[in-house]
Amino acid sequence: AQSVTQLDSHVSVSEGTPVLLRCNYSSSYSPSLFWYVQHPNKGLQLLLKYTSAATLVKGINGFEAEFKKSETSFHLTKPSAHMSDAAEYFCVVSEKAAGNKLTFGGGTRVLVKP
């Protein structure tokens, strides 16, 4: 069975400082991993995905994530936060053997202070 734990429910950063959102996963097989972002009253937008190629994945809006199999982690980072990054972020896992259904983490709400 697959599962995802996002270690922080809320993260507060100052504009221009780095952002780190932590994610650990559990999967029986070789998973695909994703980060999605949800801005207030908006849908879920794909930031990036890992599918067994490079372990460092670059996404949109300057975000990147590193897949570490030994730590079963897929943390999301951005070197410099922007006010527009204030949103909720979801770490997500899927397995082809599980029909590609997505299993979501609980989400991390990011607050960016000016």
Next chain:
Amino acid sequence: EPEVTQTPSHQVTQMGQEVILRCVPISNHLYFYWYRQILGQKVEFLVSFYNNEISEKSEIFDDQFSVERPDGSNFTLKIRSTKLEDSAMYFCASSRSRDRAYNEQFFGPGTRLTVL
């Protein structure tokens, strides 16, 4: 850029009534999904659909729920007799493939269902 659309954006209904939530997936996608997010809770998988059949369904997806692709573009979720606990945001998603290269799911903006 192609996107998934959903209608209506908000639906208010009385307990026991039937509702149909509509989605138009991205046109060249073959796999379709419904998820829901109850306020304050995780996004949960409901059902996946491929080749006019349900591929997977969760425990939540009981006999009150059904899905259909009535034509070449729409994908619908029907709740036959709504309960208070069905109040949630319902998201439709689609993907091109299950293979790793194209398995990312693209989500619609959601339908907020309120059952009174």
